[in-house]
Amino acid sequence: MSLLLKNTSVITCDIDGTIIEDGAVGISNGIIDYVGSMEAYMAEKYDRVMDLRGKAVMPGFVNAHNHAAMTMFRNYADDMKLMDWLFNKIFPLEDKLTEEDAYWASSLAILEMIKGGTTAYCDMYMFMEKTAEAVIQSGMRAVLGRGLQGETAEGLDYRISEALELYRNYHNSGDGRIRVNLAPHSVYTCSPDYLKKVARVAWEIKSGINIHLSETVDEVKNCIDKYGMSPIKLADKAGLLNENTIAAHCVVVDEEDMEILKEKKVNVAHNPGSNMKLASGIAPIKTMTDMGINIALGTDGASSNNNLDMLEEMRTATYLQKVVSKDPTALPVDQVLRMATINGAKALGFDNTGEIKKGMVADLIVINTQKPWYYPKHNVKSAIVYSGNSSDVEFVIIDGRIIMEKGQVLTLDEERILYEVQRRAERIMS
Ligand SMILES: [Zn+2]
Incomplete structure (x- = not known):
């Protein structure tokens, strides 16, 4: 599957601290194959396109x-x-x-x-x-x-x-x-x-x-x-x-x-x-x-x-x-x-992750910055570190695969996990 994240602030976490505003990140076969500004017709190349206006993408x-x-x-x-x-x-x-x-x-x-x-x-x-x-x-x-x-x-x-x-x-x-x-x-x-x-x-x-x-x-x-x-x-x-x-x-x-x-x-x-x-x-x-x-x-x-x-x-x-x-x-x-x-x-030892760069493996997160604590918008990196909450994370992508979508973890049964841990903890502490 291929995926294009568009209209988003891209926090690359490179050595220069680069941010691309109104940027796009393309992912194909788990690998980042495009990082930059949005170009005409590029959306056609991807299976799924996510419009992330008001959000920021960064490495997980x-x-x-x-x-x-x-x-x-x-x-x-x-x-x-x-x-x-x-x-x-x-x-x-x-x-x-x-x-x-x-x-x-x-x-x-x-x-x-x-x-x-x-x-x-x-x-x-x-x-x-x-x-x-x-x-x-x-x-x-x-x-x-x-x-x-x-x-x-x-x-x-x-x-x-x-x-x-x-x-x-x-x-x-x-x-x-x-x-x-x-x-x-x-x-x-x-x-x-x-x-x-x-x-x-x-x-x-x-x-x-x-x-x-x-x-x-x-x-x-x-x-x-x-x-x-x-x-x-x-x-x-x-x-x-x-x-x-x-x-x-x-x-x-x-x-x-x-x-x-x-x-x-x-x-x-x-x-x-x-x-x-x-x-x-x-x-x-x-x-x-x-x-x-x-x-x-x-x-x-x-x-x-x-x-x-x-x-x-x-x-x-x-x-x-x-x-x-x-x-x-x-x-x-x-x-x-x-x-x-x-x-x-x-x-x-995961040297091919940790940065948003062409050729790197796509381990990325999307943070919803349409929240009061991100306004007024000056520097999105500062806002995340000094004003953000982890509950602002909306999407998680690991190995190019969407693991969490709109706050819902797709691979795990949340209700079952909470139930099992609670009953087991009660047994252990008793
Ligand atoms: Zn320890």
Whole structure:
């Protein structure tokens, strides 16, 4: 099927921050084959033409750090410290989670993400086959990794076996929309020997890495006390850091840590909402961006955020950098838009998405700017970042296919998902 989006503001998210007013985007066989102003007779070349007057088209958001099935624990244990929250509230509940629960909770997360304009995301959790099924059904694009934790490098670790099985069964599945990586949870749940083992396996199967690094002061302090070095240095020594690595958080980092991230071309997933809610601190995003480190944006799991709203995350990210640097020019609109789109696409290894450009894969969203908070119309990019709501997203296109039309997700049964998650959550919490 081919599709023409016309009479719309086209926010390309290219390096120059280009906007095309009264523009058009043509899509054929999933690929963007035209970007520019509307030309005579071009509508005849496409199967379907959508007149998007008063609306804006931009690349879909890429949520670079998430634990989708944790929507099951949303709003359950709030206002707690990370370790207390994780070890005393979340881990005991996770023992009661079944694979069917994980399927429905992942479906809920994907439903929420699509409704808010997210077209690709990165996940680290358990029961990932079930999440993969939800991803395939929904039409979403994703990088999935079975969360790994362990002590020893000896013998067969069942989590690594599960990760390898996930890789064999789902890497490049869903018409290439799913990638599988290895996801060692952190330096406080994995020993150095175990991390080395994971790095070796990743090298053997040529997969990427997804890991939490330097999220809190306590994590960094304990790591230095125990191993004599920071989590980032430890991960580097274990062989985990390279251009296919996503390091989530990187809040408590010193100059040496940042030099390592830069030198090894590590992708950082910044999660300002989660970092604020858990009082983890403020990642030095402006400094790392100025150093040329690729910074993507994520929400983290819904139980520490508590939503998966990338538009809100963009606003939080820019406000936070402005406040901490006491500089209102910090993290301007174009930069934060790229963090939420093309930087994330690069971090996830979906290099042919994240920008509206001829030849790129069509992962796009349409935002309805005919709302009071977009008026008067000056700069549509500013309006989206500083005044917009994720509920303004009307259409979502992934791989050239319309996944959401006028707010209705076409691939998922919304009513069933809400019902299943509610009844399962009641069982787990009881
Ligand atoms: Zn996380």
